[in-house]
Amino acid sequence: MQINATVIIINVIAILGISFSFFKNKQKSIMALKVALKGTLNMAPSIGIILVLVGLLLGFFKPELISKLLGNQTGLVGITLASIAGAILMIPSLVAFPLTASLVESGASISVAAAFITTLTMIGFVTLPIEIEELGRKLTFLRNGISFIIAVVIALIMGALL
Amino acid sequence: MMDNNMRGKDKSKMGGQKKNKKSGLLVLLGIILTTVILLILYPENRTASIQASYKLFVEFILILPAVMVLMGLFSVWVSKETVVKYLGHASGITGLGLALFVGMMPTGPLYIAFPMASMLLKKGARVANIIIFLSAWACIKLPQELVELRFMGAKFMIIRLSFTIIMVIFMGLLIEKIDKYSKH
Numbered sequence: 315m316q317i318n319a320t321v322i323i324i325n326v327i328a329i330l331g332i333s334f335s336f337f338k339n340k341q342k343s344i345m346a347l348k349v350a351l352k353g354t355l356n357m358a359p360s361i362g363i364i365l366v367l368v369g370l371l372l373g374f375f376k377p378e379l380i381s382k383l384l385g386n387q388t389g390l391v392g393i394t395l396a397s398i399a400g401a402i403l404m405i406p407s408l409v410a411f412p413l414t415a416s417l418v419e420s421g422a423s424i425s426v427a428a429a430f431i432t433t434l435t436m437i438g439f440v441t442l443p444i445e446i447e448e449l450g451r452k453l454t455f456l457r458n459g460i461s462f463i464i465a466v467v468i469a470l471i472m473g474a475l476l
Numbered sequence: 477m478m479d480n481n482m483r484g485k486d487k488s489k490m491g492g493q494k495k496n497k498k499s500g501l502l503v504l505l506g507i508i509l510t511t512v513i514l515l516i517l518y519p520e521n522r523t524a525s526i527q528a529s530y531k532l533f534v535e536f537i538l539i540l541p542a543v544m545v546l547m548g549l550f551s552v553w554v555s556k557e558t559v560v561k562y563l564g565h566a567s568g569i570t571g572l573g574l575a576l577f578v579g580m581m582p583t584g585p586l587y588i589a590f591p592m593a594s595m596l597l598k599k600g601a602r603v604a605n606i607i608i609f610l611s612a613w614a615c616i617k618l619p620q621e622l623v624e625l626r627f628m629g630a631k632f633m634i635i636r637l638s639f640t641i642i643m644v645i646f647m648g649l650l651i652e653k654i655d656k657y658s659k660h
Contacts, residue, residue, distance in 0.1 A: 320626040321538045324619075328542035331549050342552045350548030354540065359500030361536060365529050366507045373525025374514065407620045408543065412532050415627040427628070428636055435615035444587050448594040449606075452658070456651045457607055464643040472635055 357406055364409040368416045381421025386473070388426070393469045396426045397462060400433030404440045407431070425473030432465035539626060543619040547582040554581055556592055563609060564599045572645060575605040579612025582619045589613040603655050604648035611644040 335343040371380075384392055405413070414427045437458050438445070445454045515522050559578050566574045579589075593606045616637065625633045 317538065318626075320622065324539050324546075324622050324626075325542045328545045332545055335549055335553070343549075346548035346552040347545065348548070349551050350541075350544040353547060354544050359504050361540075362504045363500070363507055365532055365536075366504070366511050368532050369525040369529030370507075370511055370514070372528035373521040374518070407615075407617070408540070408623050411620075411623050411627040412535060416528065416532070418628075424632065428632070431624070431628075432615065432636070432640065435620070436611060438586055438614070441587050441590070444590050448590040449597070452655065453603070453607070453651065456654060457610065457647070460647045460651065461611065464640075464647060468636060468639045468643065471639060472632070475635055476631060 357408070360406055360409050364405075364413050368413060372416055372420060375420065377420040379421075380417060381423075384417060384422035384426045386423040386425075388423070390466075390470075392423065392426050393429045393466055393473075396430040397433045397465050397469070400430040400435075400465070401437040401458075401462060402439045403434060404438070405434060407435050410434055423473060424476045425469040428472040429465050429469035432468050433462060436461040436465065535626075539623060543623060546619050547584075550582045551584055556588070560592055560595055560599075563596055563605065564601055566605070567602065571602060571605050572608060572648070575609040575648075576612045576616075576641065576645070579609045579614075580616050580618050582617050586610075586614050602652065604652040606648075607651050608644055608648035611647065612641075616640060616644070 332343060332346070335346060384396070388395075410431060414422075414431055418424065418427050442454065442458070445457075449457075511525070515525060563571075563575060563578055589610055593610050596609070597603070597606055621633060621637060624636075628636075
């Protein structure tokens with residue numbers, strides 16, 4: 315029921331990729347699988363949190379409430395709040411998409427979703443110190459600052475288009 | 477020498493990841509406990525809640541392993557050294573395109589991109605290229621886009637992706653201008 319073209323394409327690409335890799339170099343392929351496993355284990359707690367959180371969200375928060383808090387009528391305030399949340403939070407984007415999708419399903423606006431996803435991925439509050447150390451203050455603040463504005467602009471455009 | 481430097485950074489970061497994992501597990505435990513209590517107190521919300529979690533769980537099983545395998549493959553086959561080698565030499569529009577393309581490859585978390593970016597800067601790569609490379613690395617990862625496609629739908633994903641690419645290129649050029657101007 316939940317299997318569609320995207321699922322099939324992703325899995326086919328992965329299977330083709332790993333087969334080709336094994337054909338070329340067995341050792342490297344085993345290493346790749348190890349990296350994949352380690353990445354999955356590292357992400358396991360976040361996956362668990364999102365699973366339970368989405369259950370809570372859809373079970374307890376009525377769509378009316380979510381749409382009141384994050385719906386279209388919140389306008390620029392909603393978008394700005396979503397952008398700030400996205401900039402500060404450190405959620406792996408892989409698990410952020412389902413979370414955002416379920417928010418949209420229960421009434422959050424497209425703009426809010428776009429703003430949240432864009433700042434979440436582009437801006438790293440937690441990684442700021444590393445970025446400053448490597449690239450200097452000027453470039454870091456310019457990149458993160460402009461990214462924030464871009465996120466709001468993209469959110470507004472998407473709200474208008476979708 | 478540069479290579480050693482990067483390895484050292486990776487290692488110091490790994491300690492942080494372990495700590496993150498521990499606090500992540502604690503948060504998970506807290507949330508599970510809260511949920512169990514809530515579901516006992518409000519049995520009428522039980523079905524909807526469990527159904528939503530279960531549906532998402534199936535979703536994850538269907539796509540996550542494949543996405544993780546793809547990321548693993550790239551991290552093994554495309555080394556940091558290769559990326560730096562190609563980006564360091566590229567210039568002009570080819571350079572911008574290459575920075576975007578290389579950044580989009582699923583080669584790992586953002587914090588490994590910072591030392592690479594700083595190395596590229598020292599090697600004399602364009603500021604615009606570095607900013608585009610970093611931003612693409614941060615927010616236009618190919619496997620992530622497949623997940624976005626799955627959950628948010630084709631229209632959302634395509635529109636957000638195209639605008640992000642346009643804005644990222646614009647931002648790279650803008651920051652380069654500001655950087656040049658402020659140096660004079």
